[in-house]
Amino acid sequence: MACDRMPGKLDLKKNLLAANGVKNIARALKENDGPEVLCLDVNHITADGVKALSDSETLFENNSLQDLDLSCNIFTEDASQGMQALAEVLKTNKVLQDLNLRCCELGDDAITLLADGLRQNAGLRTLDLSENCISANGVKNIARALKENDGLEVLM
Numbered sequence: 001m002a003c004d005r006m007p008g009k010l011d012l013k014k015n016l017l018a019a020n021g022v023k024n025i026a027r028a029l030k031e032n033d034g035p036e037v038l039c040l041d042v043n044h045i046t047a048d049g050v051k052a053l054s055d056s057e058t059l060f061e062n063n064s065l066q067d068l069d070l071s072c073n074i075f076t077e078d079a080s081q082g083m084q085a086l087a088e089v090l091k092t093n094k095v096l097q098d099l100n101l102r103c104c105e106l107g108d109d110a111i112t113l114l115a116d117g118l119r120q121n122a123g124l125r126t127l128d129l130s131e132n133c134i135s136a137n138g139v140k141n142i143a144r145a146l147k148e149n150d151g152l153e154v155l156m
Contacts, residue, residue: 009035013069018046019045022040022053023052033063041069042072042073044074046082047082066098067096070099072102075105083111087113088117089117102131102132108134108135111138115142116145122151126152126154
């Protein structure tokens with residue numbers, strides 16, 4: 001899918017992409033410049049898909065993706081693996097500004113891993129974690145991470 005330049009917004013919501021579809025998107029993102037906005041909500045993406053998107057250096061080296069919407073994808077099986085990979089991206093990526101993980105059935109373990117990435121992140125401005133399975137302990141971990149992160153402006 002090499003075309004040098006992708007559209008500014010790539011909206012693929014509700015396409016049932018699953019992990020294999022995300023692997024193809026990750027490959028295209030790696031080979032092309034763009035998009036600035038990637039909507040992958042409601043696509044049956046599991047932790048494997050998040051890991052594929054994160055592990056392929058797609059988000060590590062991407063200099064254009066500013067808004068990533070992964071909402072309404074269920075990461076419950078091995079959610080920690082997906083969030084670990086995403087946390088590693090957050091530690092180094094300075095371009096991503098908006099991350100939507102609303103309604104992904106993330107629990108405290110996954111949130112703790114994500115919080116680790118937030119500690120070192122300098123670019124993220126908005127993070128949506130609403131409608132997840134986060135207890136008071138998960139909230140405390142995010143709060144501790146935000147003490148070291150001065151860039152995040154909106155947390156839902």
